[in-house]
Amino acid sequence: MAGPTLSSPDIPNSPRVAELDGALDKIGVTRSHHTIIFLILIGCLFDSFEQNAIGLVGPLLKQQWGLSATDIGLLNTITFASAAIGRIVSGLVADRYGRRVMLSLDLLLFTLGAGICALAPDLTVMAIGRAIVGFGLGGEIAIAVTMLAEFCSSKFRGTAVGLVNVGAGGMGNFLAPAFGLLVFTLFPGENSWRWLFFCLMLPALLGAFYRRYIPETPRFLLSRHKIAEANQVLARLASGKLSGPAPQGQAWISDDGKREQAAPVKVRSMEIFQGALARRTLPLCIAIWMTYGAQISVLTLMPTILVSLGYTMSKSLLFTMVMQSGSLLGAIAASAFGFHLPRKRVLTAGAIGACLAALTIGFLAKNIVLILAAGAVFQFFVLLLNTTIWIFAPELYPTRVRAFGTAFILATGTAAGAFMPLVAGRLFDAFGLAGVFGMIAAMYGIFTLAVRTVPETYGKSPDAPLQDDAPEAPVQAVAARS
Structure with a gap:
């Protein structure tokens, strides 16, 4: 899949990329980072609940619709297969149009799928709902990982991305049975499984917060030569305030109004x-x-x-x-x-x-x-x-x-x-x-x-050239470069 032609800001040794790396390292971790991580973690937590949903409602569906274990397994297979497709398609779209727009779209997709599952009259409609759910949740996690890697400094990047799986893989899998028990206790009866899916539509509320508080990543903006917008995002990260008027002050990345002169880079996925x-x-x-x-x-x-x-x-x-x-x-x-x-x-x-x-x-x-x-x-x-x-x-x-x-x-x-x-x-x-x-x-x-x-990538800019055959650097040397 061919994309637009980009010039030097996407080349590893670009001076502007070096300026961006220095800016993120200097800014460090602020309240803005905490807000972005928190919002993404909540979304990924509900992703995990969605992945576990069929296991939670399976016995009720077997009883009410007369489904077999094979039918329940089919719903899980559809969810995972669709998640794989969702990840690939979301990655392609995010590299072309931006991480922020795809994160919000994936969130809305798996919320829509949960709504279809809640209203499903039979197995066929439930399967359609699970396919939509899978596409959305698979894409959201892939984009969340990418965004956090691009928002953070080289030192904090690993911790920030790791927190996604603390919410999704750790807390999510551990709390999913408790979430199901809570819903079934609050809404007992033959339709309790429908209430579970309705509750899984709550992340739709996150969509408004995503649009308001989570900006596009500065690395993506720089790769599209949107220097002024990248500087605005960096200013918001530095100020600790993601909403309200954009802070005025330091220009973290130099902008002379011209694109850097270098051989263009053809973007091909x-x-x-x-x-x-x-x-x-x-x-x-x-x-x-x-x-x-x-x-x-x-x-x-x-x-x-x-x-x-x-x-x-x-x-x-x-x-x-x-x-x-x-x-x-x-x-x-x-x-x-x-x-x-x-x-x-x-x-x-x-x-x-x-x-x-x-x-x-x-x-x-x-x-x-x-x-x-x-x-x-x-x-x-x-x-x-x-x-x-x-x-x-x-x-x-x-x-x-x-x-x-x-x-x-x-x-x-x-x-x-x-x-x-x-x-x-x-x-x-x-x-x-x-x-x-x-x-x-x-x-x-x-x-x-x-x-x-x-x-090895530890302590390096994600856009830095990597020596594929280089031996692993000692921890002390790597840490000194971060």
């Missing part, structure tokens, strides 16, 4: 599959396929595995929730490590930890206490890895293709979540617990090899 960018896209796609596929396989099969070991369904669900406690801690740890540690170091150590935890569950866990402990440790490392990939992905691409590159990587993970549980299920039927977790351990071995081939 498909360049993420060519040359140096391809050497980043392919390994990270392999890595996210491995970790997302492993995570969703375990979440899908663990209740069945525990039942096969002789535990009741209610106890199996309770034990699964105990294991999930590690997820929130893993997402929080990734956000903290994003501030202090290189990405590849965190990914390598986390993959080794996940591999060892998987081997423990598959071959050494002989009682429920050890299974629960190893399961919680496994979930910790899984969310540590997933969140760090969210941090890493937008840093690997220049502004002109950042949204699409990030979206494509996350869409690959979504596709793995739809496919790999089928493989894991067959392995469990054939080889039991050892078969499933032996495969997962091997997947994390592949993950480790894949991420070692990607250049």
